[in-house]
Amino acid sequence: MSSSVLPDFYDLSALGWNDSLAAGLPAGTLPARVARVDRGAAEVLCAEGQLTAHYSARVRRAAATDPVDLPCVGDWAALRRLPEGRFELEALLPRRTAFVRGGVGRTSQGGLSGDSRGQVLAANVDVVFVAEPALHATDTADLGRIERLLALAWESGGHPVVLVTKADLIGDGLAFLMDEVASAAPGVDVHAVCSVTGEGVDLVRGYLEGSRTAVVLGASGAGKSTLVNALAGEAVMETQQVRAGDGRGRHTTVHRELIPLPGGGLVIDTPGIRRIGLYEMGEGVEAVFADIEELAEECRFADCGHDSEPGCAVVAAIEDGTLPERRLASWRKLQREAAWMASRTDARLRKELQSKWKVIHKEMRKPGRNRP
Structure with missing residues (x-):
């Protein structure tokens, strides 16, 4: 970041700070917004200027379980000043988006x-x-x-x-x-x-x-x-x-x-993105292909696959040139990928839950456990 745009302090409201975020700030911590991340640390903007804050053990443990919990650019974070004067990124505040x-x-x-x-x-x-x-x-x-x-x-x-x-x-x-x-x-x-x-x-x-x-x-x-x-x-x-x-x-x-x-x-x-994998899609694909979704409502059959079924409004739109065939192919591709990612996510969550219960059962079977 150019040094000419770095003030000695930042107005938190200009960075997006509000009462809702303030309500979730842990006691004794300083609010800051993540401007850049590095291995184990982040450059943050706060009322005291631009600081470097290393991740707490709590943050590192959460990120080891799921990379989505790693601090990222745009996050709001809670900083704690350590006795030696440096700052530690203690926790992330809930993400709005x-x-x-x-x-x-x-x-x-x-x-x-x-x-x-x-x-x-x-x-x-x-x-x-x-x-x-x-x-x-x-x-x-x-x-x-x-x-x-x-x-x-x-x-x-x-x-x-x-x-x-x-x-x-x-x-x-x-x-x-x-x-x-x-x-x-x-x-x-x-x-x-x-x-x-x-x-x-x-x-x-x-x-x-x-x-x-x-x-x-x-x-x-x-x-x-x-x-x-x-x-x-x-x-x-x-x-x-x-x-x-x-x-x-x-x-x-x-x-x-x-x-x-x-x-x-x-x-x-951001750097140029080479790979753009979908992740836990809800309505994202449907929003992008709103034109196909609207046409699908006019199909004769509710479960129409938009292939060779009679009365398919989507196929009719392709035939009369209203809908590009490329767009239907793209919709199918993203639908398949979203479904595949959903199945992978479900399988991962099941595996993590099974591992969690194995640890609990192992603890319960230890000698002397739950005995008076």
């Missing part, structure tokens, strides 16, 4: 394990900006990536917004691209943005009035850090040009970071 991706575990060989545990990318976020770049070489967006990120955004509890970044690179193809993206994001605002020229930046800033917090998500080279710098009015995050050959970017941002903005509001910059 959380953007969680699943399936991020790895095997000992370095491959993806298909772990049902999640990873929190950002917490207590009001707005989720999904950044998709407009590249000069093509007018086709990665609609599947947009749909996947929107499913997680809806599930997080934040308000999703799609930003077509680098809008100056595509020329006359921008209108077509905007329509294409809008078709994959029903009920979601879609805006064209160029951080270099300033186009759309004030519109984006309008989502961050007061103490609202946003997270910017997207692939490497999507212009996330450049947008954050434009919002901040100075270079608070390092940026890098995309490769000339394929328009792809490299991971300039290597960590997530919370940036307070001079005009109010906060924004979380």
Whole structure:
């Protein structure tokens, strides 16, 4: 974080602190908001400025059981000042919202394990900006990536917004691209943005009035850090040009970071996301595919699989060109993945419960247990 934007102290209300959070603060602790995390410690913003706080044993134990309980950027935390003067992150306050991706575990060989545990990318976020770049070489967006990120955004509890970044690179193809993206994001605002020229930046800033917090998500080279710098009015995050050959970017941002903005509001910059696994989906997928859900209500059969059944409104919409066939295929893919993750999560919870009862039964069988 640029030293020029670090004050000697922070107004907690400007960071999002309120009476509801204050009611859950443990006695004798100091409230702080997590701006950046490292191994075993976090950089936090509080009334005393920016501090480093190491995790307490309680926090480490909780995170060992479930990585979702690890402190993450955007969290509100309770700090305790130790006798030697340093601070310890004693506990996390309940999250209002959380953007969680699943399936991020790895095997000992370095491959993806298909772990049902999640990873929190950002917490207590009001707005989720999904950044998709407009590249000069093509007018086709990665609609599947947009749909996947929107499913997680809806599930997080934040308000999703799609930003077509680098809008100056595509020329006359921008209108077509905007329509294409809008078709994959029903009920979601879609805006064209160029951080270099300033186009759309004030519109984006309008989502961050007061103490609202946003997270910017997207692939490497999507212009996330450049947008954050434009919002901040100075270079608070390092940026890098995309490769000339394929328009792809490299991971300039290597960590997530919370940036307070001079005009109010906060924004979380993130590294480019390569893998976007679903996690404990409730209504996220349904919200992204609201158009298919509405069509399905008109099908003749309530359990219609939208394949070859007579009277299928979804198939009819594909045949008359109202619904792209790609969108139905994407809906099926995310539905299958959400169901698979749900089964993995259920199996993990059952295993953890069984392990817990084994420990309890073992304790009960010890000699002298429950004897007068």
